[in-house]
Amino acid sequence: MSAEVEQPQIPIVKKKPNCFVGFANLPNQVHRKSIKKGFQFTLMVVGESGLGKSTLINTLFNTSVYPNKEHLEAEEPPKTIKIETITTNLEENGIKLKLNVIDTPGFGDFVNNETSWKPILEEIETRFDLYLEQENKVNRKKIVDERVHACLYFIAPTGHSLKPLDIEFMKRLHHRVNLIPVIAKSDLLTEEEVAGFKARIMEDISYNKIQIYRPPIYENDDPETLQENKEIVLRMPFAVVGCDKEIEMKKKKVRGRQYPWGIIDVDNEDHCDFIKLRQMLIRTHMEELREYTNEVLYENYRSNKLIASGNEFGDGGNPLARFEEEKRAHEAKMTKMEAEMKMVFQQKVQEKKNKLMQSDADLHARHKEMKEKLVNQRRELEETKRQLESGARPGTPEKSRKGKGYFK
Amino acid sequence: MSSPNNFIGIANLPNQRHKIVSRKGAHFTIMVVGESGAGKTTFINTLFAALMREYQNEEKRFQKQLERTVEIEIIRAEIEEKGFNVQLTIIDTPGFGDYVNNSDCWVPIVEFIDEQHLNYMKQERKANRRNIDDMRVHACLYFIQPTGHTLKPLDIEVMKQLGSRVNLIPVISKADTITRADLTAFKNRILDCIKFHNINVFCPPIQSDDEDTTRRNTAIANAMPYAVIGSEQDVVTPDGRRVKGRQYLWGVAEVENEEHCDFKKLRNLLIRTHMDSLISTTEEVHYEDYRANRLTKEGRTDDDPQVRKLFDAKMKEEEDALRKRFTEQVRTEESKFRKWEQELIDERDRLNKDLEAEHSAVQALKAEIEALKSPVQARSPRK
Ligand SMILES: Nc1nc2c(ncn2[C@@H]2O[C@H](COP(=O)(O)OP(=O)(O)O)[C@@H](O)[C@H]2O)c(=O)[nH]1
Ligand SMILES: Nc1nc2c(ncn2[C@@H]2O[C@H](COP(=O)(O)OP(=O)(O)O)[C@@H](O)[C@H]2O)c(=O)[nH]1
Ligand SMILES: [Mg+2]
Ligand SMILES: [Mg+2]
Numbered sequence: 001m002s003a004e005v006e007q008p009q010i011p012i013v014k015k016k017p018n019c020f021v022g023f024a025n026l027p028n029q030v031h032r033k034s035i036k037k038g039f040q041f042t043l044m045v046v047g048e049s050g051l052g053k054s055t056l057i058n059t060l061f062n063t064s065v066y067p068n069k070e071h072l073e074a075e076e077p078p079k080t081i082k083i084e085t086i087t088t089n090l091e092e093n094g095i096k097l098k099l100n101v102i103d104t105p106g107f108g109d110f111v112n113n114e115t116s117w118k119p120i121l122e123e124i125e126t127r128f129d130l131y132l133e134q135e136n137k138v139n140r141k142k143i144v145d146e147r148v149h150a151c152l153y154f155i156a157p158t159g160h161s162l163k164p165l166d167i168e169f170m171k172r173l174h175h176r177v178n179l180i181p182v183i184a185k186s187d188l189l190t191e192e193e194v195a196g197f198k199a200r201i202m203e204d205i206s207y208n209k210i211q212i213y214r215p216p217i218y219e220n221d222d223p224e225t226l227q228e229n230k231e232i233v234l235r236m237p238f239a240v241v242g243c244d245k246e247i248e249m250k251k252k253k254v255r256g257r258q259y260p261w262g263i264i265d266v267d268n269e270d271h272c273d274f275i276k277l278r279q280m281l282i283r284t285h286m287e288e289l290r291e292y293t294n295e296v297l298y299e300n301y302r303s304n305k306l307i308a309s310g311n312e313f314g315d316g317g318n319p320l321a322r323f324e325e326e327k328r329a330h331e332a333k334m335t336k337m338e339a340e341m342k343m344v345f346q347q348k349v350q351e352k353k354n355k356l357m358q359s360d361a362d363l364h365a366r367h368k369e370m371k372e373k374l375v376n377q378r379r380e381l382e383e384t385k386r387q388l389e390s391g392a393r394p395g396t397p398e399k400s401r402k403g404k405g406y407f408k
Numbered sequence: 409m410s411s412p413n414n415f416i417g418i419a420n421l422p423n424q425r426h427k428i429v430s431r432k433g434a435h436f437t438i439m440v441v442g443e444s445g446a447g448k449t450t451f452i453n454t455l456f457a458a459l460m461r462e463y464q465n466e467e468k469r470f471q472k473q474l475e476r477t478v479e480i481e482i483i484r485a486e487i488e489e490k491g492f493n494v495q496l497t498i499i500d501t502p503g504f505g506d507y508v509n510n511s512d513c514w515v516p517i518v519e520f521i522d523e524q525h526l527n528y529m530k531q532e533r534k535a536n537r538r539n540i541d542d543m544r545v546h547a548c549l550y551f552i553q554p555t556g557h558t559l560k561p562l563d564i565e566v567m568k569q570l571g572s573r574v575n576l577i578p579v580i581s582k583a584d585t586i587t588r589a590d591l592t593a594f595k596n597r598i599l600d601c602i603k604f605h606n607i608n609v610f611c612p613p614i615q616s617d618d619e620d621t622t623r624r625n626t627a628i629a630n631a632m633p634y635a636v637i638g639s640e641q642d643v644v645t646p647d648g649r650r651v652k653g654r655q656y657l658w659g660v661a662e663v664e665n666e667e668h669c670d671f672k673k674l675r676n677l678l679i680r681t682h683m684d685s686l687i688s689t690t691e692e693v694h695y696e697d698y699r700a701n702r703l704t705k706e707g708r709t710d711d712d713p714q715v716r717k718l719f720d721a722k723m724k725e726e727e728d729a730l731r732k733r734f735t736e737q738v739r740t741e742e743s744k745f746r747k748w749e750q751e752l753i754d755e756r757d758r759l760n761k762d763l764e765a766e767h768s769a770v771q772a773l774k775a776e777i778e779a780l781k782s783p784v785q786a787r788s789p790r791k
Contacts, residue, residue: 012495013484014488015496017458023436023489024492026492031425034421034422035422062416092417095422139710284424287427291428327719337727345738356749363752381770385773388780
């Protein structure tokens with residue numbers, strides 16, 4: 001099948017209807033449909049154990065996505081990085097969200113964490129592959145999207161800067177997933193420490209050319225949206241505090257952590273960036289994260305993969321095309337095999353032929369030589385005999401050869 | 409923002425979708441099919457409230473019978489409405505049904521529709537698919553002449569073909585030329601005919617959470633086939649309103665008056681309320697069907713392990729055949745050599761015999777000589 005797609009070039013004319021046609025209703029139609037269909041999101045959390053990943057997820061979605069730790073106290077530390085997915089169905093004002101959270105227990109918990117990023121990258125790519133495979137099916141009415149739409153990366157609140165492991169991880173993954181770095185348990189740092197820590201982290205990120213997810217800016221955004229996004233970006237990396245239990249504060253119930261010196265209120269923007277993270281991750285950019293995953297991250301992965309496998313012009317993943325390819329490879333292999341076999345064969349035949357011809361020649365040569373000797377001997381003997389018969393003295397006769405066969 | 413703690417923000421997701429769609433705009437492709445003079449061009453210009461399509465140049469009518477083909481004309485326009493961008497593609501089919509013999513005149517139209525699906529399929533398979541040119545037809549309006557009778561055999565044939573490929577929407581043009589009572593009867597006959605011939609027409613989804621919407625959707629669905637009046641002219645009604653319509657001595661036929669025709673319902677169906685439904689039905693049903701069919705014809709199945717097994721078996725078979733061929737060649741060659749070797753052995757034996765004969769002669773001579781040298785001994789056995 002020809003790979004080129006020819007489309008006639010048709011000029012596009014700008015038209016201005018002289019009354020309202022109704023195209024501008026389309027977003028409302030999609031809005032309505034989306035309510036009916038519901039939403040779906042896959043979020044990955046990565047970070048050393050005990051950084052508050054499970055707690056933050058529970059806090060973000062105000063749900064026990066992860067059951068209370070108390071029961072699971074005696075959990076054994078894993079030997080390898082595990083990939084654990086939990087699916088939760090959430091609903092708010094009639095809007096449904098199927099949330100998949102992928103945890104990666106074990107990350108950063110070993111003595112040697114050099115390749116900790118690997119199983120996680122593999123997981124992300126496997127999910128891309130799975131999607132690609134579904135896309136190439138003949139029947140794709142039941143396609144499911146399990147691609148990772150965002151990855152919350154938990155930075156330990158050391159107050160220093162990024163650790164080599166953090167940098168390595170982010171560098172390895174930023175082209176495959178929307179990275180959202182967060183400073184875990186930021187209540188362990190003072191306001192000043194947080195500010196310095198954030199600045200150093202951002203320096204590390206830009207020095208290492210790490211691409212973290214930022215709300216995209218569109219030319220038609222209204223000033224309010226632009227301002228909102230700007231405030232979000234200013235708070236990056238979000239210093240978060242997680243807490244899924246409510247406590248009483250000034251007769252009001254708040255989600256917070258109580259210390260002798262006071263209560264840190266998760267939902268207070270002065271205390272931490274939890275609100276901003278939730279703002280971006282759920283309230284304003286959840287669908288944008290999905291769009292970016294689908295249109296940029298996945299497309300890049302897909303086209304790289306197809307080009308690398310020599311499949312630039314489509315038929316990508318088409319099993320039949322794959323077979324075609326394999327068939328061609330197989331035919332090439334067969335041709336080579338045949339040529340090699342032929343060569344060896346001809347060589348062997350030639351060798352054998354030469355050998356036989358040589359034997360034949362040797363045989364006759366030796367025969368000739370011996371025959372000549374014998375004939376000579378005979379002539380000499382005949383001569384001797386004649387002389388003897390005529391009374392002359394004979395010469396010394398030659399010693400003749402013994403044995404029956406002359407050639408073997 | 410200080411919203412209550414228990415508000416997560418999931419309820420915002422539809423708004424996020426809304427925003428994304430608003431930002432991206434839309435592609436919409438509409439096709440009009442029907443005999444010339446049916447009012448296709450007028451309808452398009454009325455629907456989009458702009459001169460989208462120049463009216464037919466009557467000078468061309470002399471060439472018509474010679475060409476004998478349906479032309480397919482594509483117009484691409486960009487329309488902006490309240491900041492929302494639409495890339496509109498209009499596909500017109502002038503010349504349809506203009507000939508004495510119109511059998512198969514729909515073939516180029518159907519081929520065009522299939523070709524758009526195929527083009528999309530090819531582009532979708534490419535490694536780089538960032539700028540896909542998508543001309544899949546989202547809605548195909550079939551214009552039925554307001555004869556008041558029923559569908560003609562040509563209508564039935566064409567509608568059958570179209571309905572199996574695209575969202576087909578039957579339209580009765582020039583509704584102002586047919587009375588209400590006649591129209592109702594005409595519509596019923598057409599619907600019966602559609603049902604009888606199993607013609608697949610687009611039915612908008614009706615069910616909705618909101619009663620008003622459900623009622624409105626039902627009204628739209630029930631109005632099919634849509635009787636429309638086309639006019640770009642602004643005229644004044646006897647009661648002094650400026651409207652789009654056709655001015656007759658006996659009154660004004662108004663385009664946007666639901667008492668006069670179904671234009672508004674059709675516009676709702678096409679644009680205001682069901683455009684998304686037309687687009688997604690095209691992409692998820694018609695295109696997917698086309699693609700699945702095509703791939704199946706190419707021999708594709710999703711049942712990979714089966715294909716893989718057959719494939720692997722075939723490859724192995726070929727390799728075995730090659731080996732066998734060589735083994736045979738080697739065998740024939742070997743037998744040739746064996747024959748040759750045998751010949752050599754025979755030759756050797758022959759030569760040995762020859763030498764032995766010579767040797768015996770020599771030995772005999774030697775004995776004779778010995779005998780001659782010692783005459784006493786030698787002579788006695790001789791004598
Ligand atoms: N100080 C502080 N402790 C936290 C925070 N989030 C969670 N924790 C506590 O840290 C411990 C580990 O939390 P968990 O969510 O299980 O961490 P994970 O292993 O990363 O999932 C628990 O005792 C939590 O109560 C936080 O923001 N600040
Ligand atoms: N009575 C009546 N005439 C119409 C209507 N729409 C179009 N016409 C006329 O029908 C003729 C052919 O229309 P046109 O749009 O060029 O038809 P096309 O060949 O299908 O594109 C023109 O004279 C139009 O003015 C209508 O709704 N009612
Ligand atoms: Mg945990
Ligand atoms: Mg026309």
